Amino acid sequence: MALFNITVNGSSHEIDVDPDTPILWVLRDHLHLVGTKYGCGIAQCGACTVHLNGAAVRSCSIPVNNIGNNKITTIEGLSEKANHAVQNAWREHDVPQCGYCQAGQIMNATALLSQNPNPSDQDIENGMSGNICRCCTYNKIKAAIKTAAKNV
Amino acid sequence: MTLIKTKHNRRSFLKVSAASTGGLMIGFSWVVSCNPVSEVTEHKPPSEWFDINAFLSIADNGQVTVMSPNPEIGQNVKTSMPMIVAEELDVNWEDVIVKQAALNTDAFTRQVAGGSQSIRKGWNGLRMAGATARKMLVNAAAKQWNVNPDVLKTENGVITRPDGKKLSYAEVASSAAGMEIPDEVELKDPENFKIVGTSRGNVDIESIITGKPLFGIDTKREGMQYAVVLRPPAFGMKLKSFDDTKTKTINGVSQVVEFDNKIAVLANSTWAAMKGQKALEAKWQTDGNLEDSDFHDRTLLALLNKKADTDSHARKDGEVENKFKEADEIVERTYEAPFLPHNCLEPMNFFADVTDEKIDLYGPIQTPAGTRRRIAKEFERDESEISVGMSRMGGGFGRRLYGDFAVEAAKISDKIRKPVQVMFSRENDMTAGIYRPATKYKIKAGLKEGKITSYQLIEAAINNNMYGRLPNNFPAGALADYQVDNHRYESNISTGAWRAPYTNFLAFAEQTFLDEIATLTNTDPLELRIQLLKQAKKGVGPEGNYDPDKFIGVIKLAADKAGWRKNKDGIFQGFSAYYSHNTYVAEVAEVIMEKNRPKVTKMTVAIDCGIVVNPIAAINQAKGGVIDGIGHAMYGDFGFTQGTPHASNFDRYRLIRMPEAPEVDIHFVESFNAPTGLGEPTLPPAGGALANAIYAATGKRLYKQPFIKQDFVLE
Numbered sequence: 001m002a003l004f005n006i007t008v009n010g011s012s013h014e015i016d017v018d019p020d021t022p023i024l025w026v027l028r029d030h031l032h033l034v035g036t037k038y039g040c041g042i043a044q045c046g047a048c049t050v051h052l053n054g055a056a057v058r059s060c061s062i063p064v065n066n067i068g069n070n071k072i073t074t075i076e077g078l079s080e081k082a083n084h085a086v087q088n089a090w091r092e093h094d095v096p097q098c099g100y101c102q103a104g105q106i107m108n109a110t111a112l113l114s115q116n117p118n119p120s121d122q123d124i125e126n127g128m129s130g131n132i133c134r135c136c137t138y139n140k141i142k143a144a145i146k147t148a149a150k151n152v
Numbered sequence: 153m154t155l156i157k158t159k160h161n162r163r164s165f166l167k168v169s170a171a172s173t174g175g176l177m178i179g180f181s182w183v184v185s186c187n188p189v190s191e192v193t194e195h196k197p198p199s200e201w202f203d204i205n206a207f208l209s210i211a212d213n214g215q216v217t218v219m220s221p222n223p224e225i226g227q228n229v230k231t232s233m234p235m236i237v238a239e240e241l242d243v244n245w246e247d248v249i250v251k252q253a254a255l256n257t258d259a260f261t262r263q264v265a266g267g268s269q270s271i272r273k274g275w276n277g278l279r280m281a282g283a284t285a286r287k288m289l290v291n292a293a294a295k296q297w298n299v300n301p302d303v304l305k306t307e308n309g310v311i312t313r314p315d316g317k318k319l320s321y322a323e324v325a326s327s328a329a330g331m332e333i334p335d336e337v338e339l340k341d342p343e344n345f346k347i348v349g350t351s352r353g354n355v356d357i358e359s360i361i362t363g364k365p366l367f368g369i370d371t372k373r374e375g376m377q378y379a380v381v382l383r384p385p386a387f388g389m390k391l392k393s394f395d396d397t398k399t400k401t402i403n404g405v406s407q408v409v410e411f412d413n414k415i416a417v418l419a420n421s422t423w424a425a426m427k428g429q430k431a432l433e434a435k436w437q438t439d440g441n442l443e444d445s446d447f448h449d450r451t452l453l454a455l456l457n458k459k460a461d462t463d464s465h466a467r468k469d470g471e472v473e474n475k476f477k478e479a480d481e482i483v484e485r486t487y488e489a490p491f492l493p494h495n496c497l498e499p500m501n502f503f504a505d506v507t508d509e510k511i512d513l514y515g516p517i518q519t520p521a522g523t524r525r526r527i528a529k530e531f532e533r534d535e536s537e538i539s540v541g542m543s544r545m546g547g548g549f550g551r552r553l554y555g556d557f558a559v560e561a562a563k564i565s566d567k568i569r570k571p572v573q574v575m576f577s578r579e580n581d582m583t584a585g586i587y588r589p590a591t592k593y594k595i596k597a598g599l600k601e602g603k604i605t606s607y608q609l610i611e612a613a614i615n616n617n618m619y620g621r622l623p624n625n626f627p628a629g630a631l632a633d634y635q636v637d638n639h640r641y642e643s644n645i646s647t648g649a650w651r652a653p654y655t656n657f658l659a660f661a662e663q664t665f666l667d668e669i670a671t672l673t674n675t676d677p678l679e680l681r682i683q684l685l686k687q688a689k690k691g692v693g694p695e696g697n698y699d700p701d702k703f704i705g706v707i708k709l710a711a712d713k714a715g716w717r718k719n720k721d722g723i724f725q726g727f728s729a730y731y732s733h734n735t736y737v738a739e740v741a742e743v744i745m746e747k748n749r750p751k752v753t754k755m756t757v758a759i760d761c762g763i764v765v766n767p768i769a770a771i772n773q774a775k776g777g778v779i780d781g782i783g784h785a786m787y788g789d790f791g792f793t794q795g796t797p798h799a800s801n802f803d804r805y806r807l808i809r810m811p812e813a814p815e816v817d818i819h820f821v822e823s824f825n826a827p828t829g830l831g832e833p834t835l836p837p838a839g840g841a842l843a844n845a846i847y848a849a850t851g852k853r854l855y856k857q858p859f860i861k862q863d864f865v866l867e
Contacts, residue, residue, distance in 0.1 A: 001403050017421075018403050025423035029378070034370040035363015037546070038422070039497050040578045044802035047497055075363035087361045094353045094768050097776055098226025099360035100367060100498045100546030125811040132802065134497040134547045135226050136779035138813035140772060 004064050008033065009077025019065035024048045026064050027074060035075035035103045039132070046131030049104040049111075050074050056111035058130075075103035078110065086110045089148035097135035105131050109145050113152055119145070195247070202329040204288060206259030207237050207281035210325035214309060216243050219253035221260040222270045223518055224356075225548040227831040228769035229270045231355045233278055235766055236271075239347040240282030240340060243309040243321065250355040255520045255540045265518040265545075266553050266649070268733035268829025271765055275826050283337040285328075292328035293319045342763060342824040351768035356544060368515035368543040369575065371503045376571040377406060377418040379564050380425035382432050383584050384413060386795030387645045390439035391415070398431040408432070409567045416564045422575050429577070440644045445490070445791030445798075448590050448614060448641070455612035455639035456486065456594040466611075466623035469693050470633035472598070475606030479598030483669060487595070487661035488856045491614070491790045492588035492650055493797075495807060498546020499581040504561035505571035506531070511538040511562060512571075516545035516552055523555030527562055550649035554586050579800040587790065588650030589614040593661040598633075602673045604684070606633040609662075613640050615647045618654040621697045625655070626731060627662075629696025630684040645792065651780065652832040655732045660785060660857065663728040663840030668853060677727045677844070678711055698731040705821055706738040706758040713819050714740035714756035724750070726845025728837040733829030736760040736821075739778065741841035742814075743849045749865060750849045752782060752842050755816045757834060762825035774834045775816040781838025783808025786865070789858045806860075 001016050006023075008031060015030050022041075027033040027050070036059055039047030043058035050059045051073040059072075078084050086109050089095075096102045105128070112119065112127040119127065124145050133141065198211030209217045218234035218241075234250045255263055262273050286306060293311040294301035296319065305312050309321045321328075342348070359366050384390060394415055396408040404424030409416050417428035476482055502515035511533060517523050520540040528535045545552060561574040576584070591613040598606035607627055611617060617638035628634055650656060670677040682704055687693075689700040707729050710716075717725065722744055729738035742754040755778050764770045787806040791798045799805035843854040852864050859865045 018424075018427075021421075021423050025421055029421040029423065032372060033363070034365050034372075037367075037498070038369065039499075040802045041426075042578075042801055042803060045497065075361075078362075082358060082362045090361050091353065091357055094351075094357065094772065096226075096354055096357065096360050097228070097772055098497070098545060098547045099354075099356060100226075100496075102360050103363045106361060128810045130809075132497065132807050132809060134495060134549075134780075134807065136776040136783065136808065136813065137772060138779060138808075138810045139775050139816055142810065 002065070004067070006064065006067050006072060007069070008072045009074060015064070017064060020063045022060050023050065023062050023064055023067065023072065024059040027059065033074050033076050037100055037103060039101070039104075045101070046108055047101050047104040049107040049131065051107060051111055054111065054114060056108045075107055078106065084110060085148040085151040086113065086144070088151065089144040092147060093140050093144040095137055095140040095144050097137055101131060101133045105133065105141055109141070109148065113145070113149055117152055118149055200326075202325040204285040204325070204329055205281055206256065207278070208241065208285055210321050210328075212322050212325065214320055214322040215247050215249060216241065216309070216321070217249045217251055220250050221253045221263050222274065223263065223265040223520060223542045223545065224252070225265040225518060225545045225552070227265065227270065227773060228354065228766060229265070230544070231352055232271060232766040232769060233274055234355070235347050235352055236275065236278035237282040239345055240279045241286050242306045245347050245352055247309060252542055255524065255542065257521050263520055265548060266550070268735070268831040268833065271827045272734060272829055279339050280337060283339050284334060287334045287337050288331040289321050289324050289328045291331050291334070292324040296324065296327065348765050349763060349767070352766055354769065366544045367498050367546050368501050368503070369498055369546070371514055371543065371573055373503065373505070373571045376503070376573055377568065378420070378422045378425045379416045379418050379561070379572050379574045380422070380429040380577060381560060381574065381580065382415045382417070382429050382434060383580060384436055386442055387792070388438060388440040388442040388795040389436040392435040392437040394432055394434040396432055398433065399428040402428045402431060407568055409564060411563050411567060416574070418564070418568060418572070425575070426577055442795040443643055443645065444793050445590070448643070449488070451641045452590065452592045452612040452614070453486070455641060456592055456610050458639055460637035460639075464637070466618065466636040466638050467628060468635045469628070469631070470606075472606045472608045472633045472635045475633040476596070476598045479600055479605065481599045482596060483599065483672065484594065484596040485665055485668065485855060487593045487657070487664070489591050489657040489660070490788070490857065491590045491645070491647070491792075492784060492788045493582050493585040493790055493805070494547075494549040494551035494650060495582065495805070496545070496547030496549060496551055499578055500551070500557040500576040501574060502558040502561040503571070503573045504558065504565040506562055506566040506569065509537070513539065513558055513562065514541035514543060515558065515561075516543050516548070517555060517558060518545070518548050518552040519555060523558050526555055527559060530559060531562065531566070549651040550653065551586060553649055556586070578802070582800050582805065583797045586646045586648040588656065589616050589647035591654075591657055593658065595661060595665045597665070597669060599669070599673065602675070604631065604669060607631050608635045608637070611636070611638045613638075614643045614645065615640060618658065622654055622658070624695075624697040625658075626688070626696055626698055626703065627684050629693045629698070630688040631693045634693055645795070652732060652835045655730065655836040656781070656784070657857065659728070659730040659732070659836030660839040660843065663730065663837060664843045664854065667726070667840070667844040667847065676717070678707055678716060681707060681729055698736070702736045702760050703729065703731060706736040706760050709758035709819055709821060710738035710740050710756055713758060713817065714742075716740060723753075724845050724849035726841045726843065726848055728841035728844060730833070730837040732836050733831075733833045735828045735830060735833035737833050737837050739834070739837045739841040741838075741845040743842070743845040745849055750846045752814045752845065755782070755814050755838065755841065756819070757816060758819045758821065759830075759834065760821035760823060761830050761833070762823050762827040764820050765827055767820070770820070770830055771818045773830050774818045777832065777834035778816045778838045779808060779813045781835040782814065782842055783812070785839030785842060785857050786812070786859050789861070
C-alpha cells in the first residue's frame with residue numbers, strides 16, 4: 001500500500017492503495033464516483049473512459065502510480081449543471097437504452113470534439129470506434145455528436 | 153368517444169398497506185419532472201402524499217408518483233409503463249415522478265423483463281391502474297360537491313363540473329385515497345391519448361448523463377465486501393484443491409471461501425478481489441465430457457439427417473415425403489450458427505446480505521420473483537424474509553433471466569455473514585455464460601411448376617429446441633404439406649435464452665432460404681412471400697400463428713419506404729420479413745461494394761407492433777435490435793476446445809462498433825391495436841436481409857454465421 005494524492009474533478013484526494021490499482025477502481029471503490037464504468041478491464045470497450053488533462057483515456061488500464069500531477073475529469077465533473085453541449089445533445093436525442101456505456105461515450109465524445117470541433121461522419125465513426133454500445137445506440141450517438149458540434 | 157368498460161381484478165388495485173410502498177410519503181424530496189422536451193412545471197415541495205393504489209400516489213402539490221413495476225433493462229419500460237398509467241389517470245406527464253417499484257407479487261403481475269412482453273402483458277393492468285385512480289378522484293370530487301360523478305370531466309389533473317367549477321387532483325387526493333374501489337372503470341379511446349403515442353424522454357436520463365449510481369454494480373452498502381469468484385476453467389471440470397497463500401498476502405483481501413466447486417475471494421475493493429482471484433492456485437479435475445466445437449458440428453450435422461420418430465414432429469401437416477416425390481425439384485440447404493455469449497456491458501453482479509432474520513438482495517435481474525423463489529428454496533427460508541430490489545440493468549439480452557449470480561452472492565454472504573457484492577470480471581462473464589445454443593437447420597422444399605408445394609424444417613441444437621408455438625411460424629399455414637422436426641444433443645455447456653431465442657437464427661435460415669427459392673423460381677422475393685401469405689389467408693394449410701394481412705402490410709410498407717428494386721446505382725438490396733413476439737417486421741438491407749467487398753450501409757424497417765407507446769424510445773429499441781442482429785450475424789463467434797471457451801474478453805470476441813453500424817430507418821404501421829413486443833422482433837430478420845443483400849451484390853450465398861468467416865465478406 002502507498003499514499004497517493006490525485007486530483008479528480010478539481011478536488012485533491014489522498015488515497016492509500018496498491019500502486020498498481022487502476023484509476024477506474026480508485027474512482028469507483030475508494031472515491032465512490034461510480035459514473036465511470038467497468039466493462040472489460042483491458043481498454044477494449046471504452047466504458048471506463050475519463051479525461052486525463054482533457055484527453056480521453058481508459059481508466060481501467062492506467063495504474064494510480066502513473067497519474068502524478070495530471071488532472072482527472074470524470075462524468076461527474078464534466079459540467080457543473082449537466083449542461084455541457086454533449087450532455088445537452090444526449091438529452092435532446094434521448095440517446096441511452098440501458099445507459100451503462102453512455103458515461104464513457106460522453107467522455108470520449110467531449111474529448112473528440114475538443115480536438116476536432118467539426119468532425120465529419122467518418123471522423124466521428126473512427127473517433128468513437130473504441131466505445132462499445134451493446135444496445136447499439138450508435139445512430140443516436142452519432143446524431144447527438146453532430147448536434148453537440150453545432151453547439152460547443 | 154367510445155368508452156370501454158372493463159371489469160378489473162380487484163386484488164391488483166386494493167390499496168396497499170403502508171409497508172409495501174413506503175406508505176404515506178411525507179416530505180419526499182422535490183424532483184424536477186423528467187421530460188426534456190417540454191417545459192418544466194415548477195412545484196412547491198409536497199408536504200403529503202396519498203396512496204391511491206399500488207401504482208400511484210398523489211401529493212398535495214399536484215405531483216404524482218407512478219411506480220414502474222417491471223425491471224428496466226434498457227427497453228424503456230421505466231418510462232413507457234408509467235406513461236400508460238399517467239394517460240388513463242389523465243394528468244400532465246410533467247407532473248409525474250417515476251419510481252422503480254419493489255418486488256410485490258400481490259400488487260403487480262409479471263414483474264419480469266423477458267420475451268418482449270412487459271408492455272403487451274402490462275397494457276391492460278397499467279391502464280386499469282390509472283383509470284381506477286381517476287375514477288376514485290372523480291368520485292371524491294362528486295362527493296364533495298354532492299353531484300353525480302357521471303357529469304364530471306377530467307383533464308390534466310383537474311376535475312371540472314358542468315358549471316365550470318374545478319377541483320385539482322391534489323385537492324381531492326386525501327379523500328380519494330379513502331374511497332371505495334370502483335367495480336367498473338372507463339378506459340380512454342386510444343384516439344384520445346395525449347401521453348401514449350408521444351415521445352417522452354427517458355426518466356433516468358439525468359442520472360445517466362451525470363454518472364449517478366443507478367446500476368447494480370454501483371451498489372455500496374455499509375460493511376459490504378467485494379467478492380470475485382474463481383470458476384472451473386472448462387465445462388466438465390470441477391475443483392480438486394487450491395492454495396490461497398499468495399491471495400492472502402494481497403492488500404485488502406479479507407477472506408477466501410470455497411463453495412459449489414468455486415472459490416470466492418473477499419476484499420475491501422473490487423480490484424483487490426480481482427487480484428486475489430488471479431493469485432489463487434487451483435487444481436481442477438475432469439468431471440464430465442470436455443467438448444469441442446468440431447465435435448458439436450459433427451454431432452449436429454448427423455442429427456439433421458436422423459429420421460424423426462414417427463409421432464415426435466413439432467408440427468406435421470399433410471405428407472411432405474409424398475410431396476417431395478412428386479416435386480419437379482427439391483431444394484435442400486443447411487444453415488449453421490455458433491454459441492453466443494450475451495456480453496451485457498455491465499458484467500453479472502449482485503448484492504446479498506444474509507442474516508438469521510432476512511435475506512436482502514439487490515441488483516440487475518430480469519426475473520426478481522423467480523429468483524426470490526429459487527433463493528427461498530435453496531436456503532429453506534420463507535419468501536416473506538427475502539427482498540429482491542431491482543436496479544437499472546446494464547443490458548440483459550436474456551442472461552439476467554438466470555439468477556445464478558444472485559444465488560452466488562447469497563451463498564457467499566451466508567458463509568461469511570456479511571453484506572457482499574459478487575462481481576464477475578469480463579472473463580468470468582464471458583466464460584461462465586448461459587449461451588445461445590449452437591444450432592443448425594436443414595430446410596427442404598419441394599417445387600412444382602415454380603411454386604413451393606412442400607416444406608420441411610429440421611432443427612438440431614445443443615440442449616434446447618424451439619418451444620411453444622414457434623413451429624407454427626410462417627410459412628406454416630401457407631402450405632398443405634409442412635413439417636417441423638427437432639433433434640438435440642445434451643451438453644454440459646450451459647445454454648439458455650439469448651435475445652429473440654431460436655428466432656434470432658431461425659429467421660436467418662428461413663429468410664435466406666426463401667430468397668434462394670425466389671431466385672431459383674425467378675420470382676421477386678417480396679412477391680414470393682406475399683403469394684405464400686395469401687395462401688395462408690385462404691387456409692391452404694392449418695392455421696399459423698400470425699395474421700397474413702398484417703404480415704403483408706409490413707412487407708409493402710418496407711418495400712415502399714426503401715424503394716425496393718428501384719434502380720439505385722451501386723446499391724444492392726436484400727429483403728427479409730419475420731413475425732416474432734407478436735410483432736410483424738420487414739427489413740430491406742442495402743449493401744455497397746467497398747474494396748471489392750460488401751458493406752452494409754442502410755437498413756429500412758417496417759414494424760407493426762400495435763400502438764407505439766413512446767415513439768422516441770421505440771425507434772431507439774428497434775434500431776438497436778437491427779444493429780444487434782447485423783453485428784452478431786457478421787461477427788458473433790464463440791466456440792469451445794476441451795470445454796474451454798475460445799474467447800474471454802473483447803480482444804478476442806468481436807462486437808459491432810460504430811464504423812460497422814448501418815443507418816437504420818424505422819417506420820411503424822399506424823395502429824390503434826393494443827401494443828405488442830418490441831425489444832426483440834427487429835433482431836431476427838436483420839441477418840437474413842443482410843445476407844440476401846450480400847447475395848445481390850456478390851452472387852454468393854451465406855449459410856453460416858458469422859459472415860466474416862467467409863472470405864468474400866468485408867472484415
